[in-house]
Every structure is written in C-alpha cells, then in structure tokens.
Amino acid sequence: MTEGTGLVPDGSEASVPVKELVIEATGLRCAYGSFEAVRGVDLHVRQGDVYALLGTNGAGKTTALETLEGHRAPSAGHLRVLGLDPVTERKQLRPRVGIMLQHSGFAGDLTVSETVELWRAMSTCRQPLNVLSLLNLEHREKVQVKQLSGGERRRLDLALAVMSKPELLFLDEPTTGLDPESRRRTWQVVRWLHEEGTTVLLTTHYLEEAEQLSHRLAIMHEGRIRVEGTLADVLATEPARISFTLPPDLPAAELPRLPATRECRVREGTDLVELSSGDLQGDLTALLSWSNTRGTRLARLRASHASLEDVFHGVLGRTPAESVEVTA
Amino acid sequence: MNIKPVLALGRSELRLLRRNHVVATLAIALPLVLGVLIATRAKEFGNAFGWGTIVSSLLVFILVMSNYVTTTTAVVARREDLFLKRLRSGESSDATVMLGLVGPPALLAVIQAVLLLAVMAVVGGNSPENPALVVLAIVVGSAMFTALAMLTTVVTPNADSAQITTMPFFMAAFAAVFMSGQGGEQLHRWSLLIPGGGIADVTSVGWSGNRWDGAPLGFGEQFVSALPPLAVTLAWIVLAGLAARRWFRWEPRR
Numbered sequence: 001m002t003e004g005t006g007l008v009p010d011g012s013e014a015s016v017p018v019k020e021l022v023i024e025a026t027g028l029r030c031a032y033g034s035f036e037a038v039r040g041v042d043l044h045v046r047q048g049d050v051y052a053l054l055g056t057n058g059a060g061k062t063t064a065l066e067t068l069e070g071h072r073a074p075s076a077g078h079l080r081v082l083g084l085d086p087v088t089e090r091k092q093l094r095p096r097v098g099i100m101l102q103h104s105g106f107a108g109d110l111t112v113s114e115t116v117e118l119w120r121a122m123s124t125c126r127q128p129l130n131v132l133s134l135l136n137l138e139h140r141e142k143v144q145v146k147q148l149s150g151g152e153r154r155r156l157d158l159a160l161a162v163m164s165k166p167e168l169l170f171l172d173e174p175t176t177g178l179d180p181e182s183r184r185r186t187w188q189v190v191r192w193l194h195e196e197g198t199t200v201l202l203t204t205h206y207l208e209e210a211e212q213l214s215h216r217l218a219i220m221h222e223g224r225i226r227v228e229g230t231l232a233d234v235l236a237t238e239p240a241r242i243s244f245t246l247p248p249d250l251p252a253a254e255l256p257r258l259p260a261t262r263e264c265r266v267r268e269g270t271d272l273v274e275l276s277s278g279d280l281q282g283d284l285t286a287l288l289s290w291s292n293t294r295g296t297r298l299a300r301l302r303a304s305h306a307s308l309e310d311v312f313h314g315v316l317g318r319t320p321a322e323s324v325e326v327t328a
Numbered sequence: 329m330n331i332k333p334v335l336a337l338g339r340s341e342l343r344l345l346r347r348n349h350v351v352a353t354l355a356i357a358l359p360l361v362l363g364v365l366i367a368t369r370a371k372e373f374g375n376a377f378g379w380g381t382i383v384s385s386l387l388v389f390i391l392v393m394s395n396y397v398t399t400t401t402a403v404v405a406r407r408e409d410l411f412l413k414r415l416r417s418g419e420s421s422d423a424t425v426m427l428g429l430v431g432p433p434a435l436l437a438v439i440q441a442v443l444l445l446a447v448m449a450v451v452g453g454n455s456p457e458n459p460a461l462v463v464l465a466i467v468v469g470s471a472m473f474t475a476l477a478m479l480t481t482v483v484t485p486n487a488d489s490a491q492i493t494t495m496p497f498f499m500a501a502f503a504a505v506f507m508s509g510q511g512g513e514q515l516h517r518w519s520l521l522i523p524g525g526g527i528a529d530v531t532s533v534g535w536s537g538n539r540w541d542g543a544p545l546g547f548g549e550q551f552v553s554a555l556p557p558l559a560v561t562l563a564w565i566v567l568a569g570l571a572a573r574r575w576f577r578w579e580p581r582r
Contacts, residue, residue: 069417091421099417105410109347110340121336122420160414 020047021080022168022199023068028077030063037063039223040077045216050190050200052210054312055220061203062102064220065172068201069099082168095124098166100157102173102203108146112137112156115145116163125164135159136185151182158186162193169193171202175209187213207308219315226315231308238306238314239263240280242287244298246271256290258283272300280305333420337428338435341402345432351398358393359440362386363447370452378542379454380532381509383462386448387441387531388505388524391469395437397494399430399477405487412578430478434470441466454535458550461534468561469527475565476523478572485581497523504528509540516540523564526557 023045030038038060045051055061067074070086070093079086084093106115112132120128132138135155140148148156158174171190175183190200190213204210210217211231218228227234239262246252252266252273260279267274277283284303291298306314345351366386373382406412406429415425445462449455456462476497484493501524508519508528519525529540533553538544545553 071416094419101413101417103410104414104417106414107340107344107406107409107411109344114340114343118336118340119418122333122415122418122424124419160418 021045022047022049022082023051023201024078024080025068026078028064028067028079029075030060030067030072031075036075037223038067038074041220041223041225043068043218043225045199045201047199048194048197049216050194050202050214052214052217053201053203053220054205054207054210054217055203056205056316059220060223061220062172065170065201065203066101069097069170070094095164096167098161098164098169098198100161100169100171100174102176104157106145106153106156109144111142111144112148113141115156116159119160119163123164127165128163129165131159131163134162134189151178154178155182155185158189162189165193165196166198169198169200171200173203173205175204175206183209207312211308219312221315227311234311235306235308238311239276239278240283240303240305241310242275242277242280242284242301242303244273244301246273247296247298250296256286258286330420330424333424334428334431337415337420337425338431341429341432342436345398345402345436351401355394355398355436355440359390359444362389362444366444366448367451370448370454374452374454378509378532378536379452380536380538380540381505383445383448383456383535384508384528384531385502385505386444387466387469388501388528390441390444391437391466391473391527392498392501392524394440395433395470396473396477396480396497397490398433398436399474400480400484400494401487401490402433403429403477403481404484404490407481407577408486408580410579416578426478430474433477434474437473438466438470456535457537458534458547461530461550461554464554464558465527465530465534468530468558468565469524472523472527472561472565472568475568475572478576479568482572482575482577500524508532513541520557520560523561526561526564529557530554530561 021044023043025041025043028038028041028043029036041060041064043053043064053061053064063072066072068079068081068086070081070090073087081093082096086093110118116132132141135158137152137155137159140152145153145156154174154177158171161169161171169190174190175186178186187209190202194200200213202209202213214231216228216230217234218225219234220226227237229237246255246266248271255264255273258264258275258277260283261275261277263274263276265274266272275283275287280303287298345355370382403412406415412425416422420428445456477494480490480493480497484490500522504519504522504525505528506519507515507522508525509516509532511519516529520529532538532540533545533550537550539553
C-alpha cells in the first residue's frame, strides 16, 4: 500500500485552529518487566475533542490509558496531562479528571447511594452532578451493588467518573458488554459532557462507537499507533473497493487499466473481480465507460469507500514498517 | 492531608465490617465471650498466673484478632474486589485511602481492649498501677499490628487465605506472650524481640507495677523499663511499614 492519497490533508499543526493540548504524549513507552506493552506512542488530544483509541485486545490501549491517568509511570517518553505530570502532580491533576477504568470494582455490600455518597465525600467538587438520574439508576438507589446487573454496574462506574463534571474524562472500554439501551445512554452522557466542554479520551473495540462519538481516532496495534487522524483522514488511508463478476466471455487479462487502481485480482475459485482504488470516482467512471463502449454488463457491481473496519483489518494485517502516519 | 475523605472512607469501612457476618460476629462475640470469662474467672486466673500476664495475654489476643487479622482480611478483600484500584483512580492520595481502610479495625480493637480491661479492673478489683503505660501499649500495639497487617497483605492472594498467612505473626505473638511471663530471663529477653512481646511486657509492667519476674518497680522505673520493648516495637512498625510501602499491591496479581 502506498502512502498519502490526494485526500489526505497536508500535515501541519498550523492548519487547524490552535486549541490547547490537553494530553501531550511523545515517545511514550511502558514496560512490565521485559514485556513492553506500549512501544513509543505519540498522542495529542486537544481541548474539547472526543478522541477514540481503537485496537484489539492486547494492543496496549489500557496500559497507555492507565499511564496517562497516572496509575503507573512511563518507562520512557514525555507526558503532560492538562499541563501536569500525572504521577508526580497527581494531587493537582486528579480533581480535574474523571476516570472510568476497564476493570474496577465496588464494595459489593454497599448500596448504590452509599457508593455515590462515598465517592462524593472523597471528591473536592463543589456541585456534583445528580449522576443517578443522569444514568437512570435512581430506582436502584437502595440496592446493594453486588445485586446490580453488569450493565447497571458499568453505568454506576460511569456515574462516579463523571460526577464532578471533569475537564478531562478517561473512559476505558465504557460500553463493552453493555446492552444497546445502556450503550445508548452512555453515548448520550458522553455527548452531553462534550457539549459542556469536557475533553474525552476513550478506548473501544467497537468501530461503530468510534464513528459515532469521536472527532479524532487512532488505531493501536502491538503497542504502537498505526493510524491517527480524523475519521476522514483515517478512512483515506485505506483504498476504496470495486468488485464485479467477470463476464463469461472475457478473460481477466482484457480488463482495462484503471488510472488509480492499486491492485486487481480475481478471487480464487470464483469469477469475482476485486479492485482496490485510490480514486473511487475516477476509476469507477473509467470502468463504466469502458464497459458501456464494449457493451459488457458488469454483474454484481459494488463500489464503496473503505470503512473503518477495512482500515482496522488493514492495520492488523500490516507489518510495523508499513504503518501509515496521517496528520491533520 | 484532608480529613474528610478519611472519615468518609472509615465510615464506609465500618459499615462493610458490620455487613460482613463473619467479621461482625467475631467482633461482637469475641469480646463478649472474653468479657464473661473475665467477669467470672478473673480473680482465679489473676492469682494463679499473675495479673500482668493475664492482662497482657488478653490485650495481645484482642490486637491480633480484631486488629491484625481483620485489617489483613479487609484490605485483601477490597483489593480482590478491585475496590482499591477504584479508590486510587479518584482524588485521594494513597495515604488517605490507607488511613480510611485501616482506621476502623484499629479503632474497633482499641475500644474492645479498653472496655475489656475496664471490666477486668472493676470485676477483678485489680486496677492498673500505671494506666499511662497500659494506654501507650494499646496504642503502639495497635499501630504495630496494623503495619504488620499491611505487610501480610503482600503475601496474601485472597481474603480466604488470610487465615493462613496471618498464622506466623499470630503464633509468634502468643509465643512471645508466653515467653515474656512464664519462662526464665533468657526467654524473656528473646520475647522482647518478637512482635507482641514488647507490648506484653509494657502492659504487664503498666498493670502490675512489677518487673516480669515479679520484682516491684518504682513509678519512674516502670517508664524506664518500658523503653527497650517500646523501641523494639517501634522498630517493627518502621520495618513493617517500609516493607509494606515497598511491596504493597493495589491490584490483585494477574
């Protein structure tokens, strides 16, 4: 795959409105003993962004996030969150951030309202949000946490993280395992907080979640960020696809050469032709005018831009040397 | 440090201790049984083994059960539940979280100890010669068993196994109490080095006004005699505290 299609904007910081960087990480590395979970990550999250960090299990998302949160010190790299060092300046930083860990627990014998009360008493926030109504947990107030369903626990998790209406919110897989209704509620809260000015950094392996919520996203794989940018930037890193059935009277060799086609193959054992294209409209126009001129009908014709899923699978199948850098 | 979150967490820990039936039953039944035992047999025991020995055994027993074992079990249970990790993702400092967690069992133990010793004094008709030393022993002892509990959590994978991992210090403390009062001079000296031995000695001297071998001590001498065992106990607090701080885990091992 070649780099930089015409759709990718020139990568200079000056071309975007200058906003304060809320998270600034350069060359971030985190190791557990001899295993390096995060292997040189650069991450810049601007104020007011909802930023999604995508990746498979074990890609290093949680380690990266927990390092940004100050749960552990990086083994190398430069790191500033709201202008502060998350480990040494934790005391100043924590009142300004909300954290929803991927795996975190409650004291099961406390009730929902006792848990919220405890968290409130442990926060310095002057006007905490009414999080139980925000997350539709009011009717479960008197129930012991150990009796909550998985979705309710996760919502209580989010409730505690957003209680003080933080400037910066970390969400580690906020909707994994949630039913559609709980997921929708979580998205609503994230969108509302964003409107209220909260910057959000979330990890997820639901591509739809990243598409729905985020302004910028990065795909992590094996401890590195492989693709980064706005959704449009990221989609542009992967070619568009055209496919059709090879007409019976036509040998594959006689297919036309299209201007921006990078790869053209007939799927093994079938007569399905698959093209990857750097310019969908141009290639499609050329293909259709060729078939019109020739009087050939292309059966099962499909043309589509790359989806986030394509990019994602592209990244997983790629070796690190081929990784794509997109900046916008 | 801000005191409000410590108190909030302490209150919630007390609530959790109350709702854990095993811990709650133990916390109420143990002093009750001991209380009845003292009320009915104190004089007999006191005259047979010496008041100092009886009182110091009682105190070490309370501190070990209500403070040491309870703290170890509670902290490990919170860690297992990933509740410690949550508390650490909030605003509170590590010290705040720690104090809130270990405060309630320590407080519980101190209250139990004071109540039982009061019953002892009233029923047994034998009041402490040097109450200040006895109070000092209770407070320092509680601090030491709290520090040892934090250290014990390092080698305790889950709440159930706390029954086993607390055994070494549990046994050592009782061996020390026995060695302190019932053995010869050599054994007594050794007992002071063992965690619990120093506390037993200070309590015994504070209560009876006598040295371990029964030789009477003046008021000033009682304080002087308490210095070495207190120094050793403080050393244990520092040692266990530092080691716990070095190796303490906020999350279960994965």
